[in-house]
């Protein structure tokens with residue numbers, strides 16, 4: 001392996017370790033302070049009371065840590081310039097600085113995903129974190145997935161539902177290259193649970209993507225249409241809800 005590559009990998013791994021240690025330390029500091037105060041406050045109380053108080057404080061403490069982590073991680077990512085470059089194709093074997101910047105961003109996102117995402121996904125706090133970390137997200141957007149990355153390449157309109165375990169990112173890894181491109185989702189869109197959206201996709205307003213569907217790269221999904229399948233295709237005749245339900249019950253077997 002070339003010396004330049006080893007140097008860049010070394011610098012990147014060190015940067016990730018240092019930045020993430022600082023981020024987690026800053027997020028944990030207020031909670032550590034509270035625990036220090038709590039243990040002193042309860043020092044003279046009976047052991048059973050102390051154990052009960054500290055036990056009850058554990059989960060709220062973790063939630064507070066996770067909350068602080070989202071804020072600090074987004075701030076440090078901004079300060080250190082970690083982000084996904086748009087419209088590039090980066091050869092992994094080169095390990096160039098652009099790729100390394102992307103790796104730092106992905107590492108920061110991953111730490112938050114693992115330590116805070118499970119706790120807060122599907123809440124306005126998760127949407128706020130995504131915004132702070134670079135995503136352009138409209139109002140009343142519900143994001144019930146942690147499998148969302150390259151936040152600075154995501155553009156989401158108002159009143160959007162991103163269902164449970166949707167995979168949404170601005171990069172793909174193919175044939176030894178990391179290729180990036182933005183993803184644009186219009187307003188009033190629903191991405192059904194478990195579907196995957198590839199790079200360079202644009203989804204029109206009022207469109208629904210069915211559960212467990214796959215939207216291939218470079219797709220342009222029309223407005224006011226229902227798409228389903230792998231890869232997605234428009235539903236030929238979007239059903240009228242009441243009529244559809246009535247039709248089912250009388251369908252011949």
Ligand SMILES: CC(C)(COP(=O)(O)OP(=O)(O)OC[C@H]1O[C@@H](n2cnc3c(N)ncnc32)[C@H](O)[C@@H]1OP(=O)(O)O)[C@@H](O)C(=O)NCCC(=O)NCCS
Pocket residue numbers: 144161162163164190191192193208209210211212213226227228229235239244
């Ligand atoms: C795609 C979807 C919007 C269609 O709902 P709908 O308008 O009520 O339509 P229907 O359920 O009557 O389905 C119409 C046809 O599409 C098919 N279909 C529905 N969802 C499908 C899917 N995910 N993949 C493949 N086919 C699907 C149905 O089998 C039906 O086919 P048929 O006409 O041959 O019988 C809905 O099925 C769906 O997947 N919604 C996602 C909801 C969701 O996950 N929200 C996020 C929550 S976290």
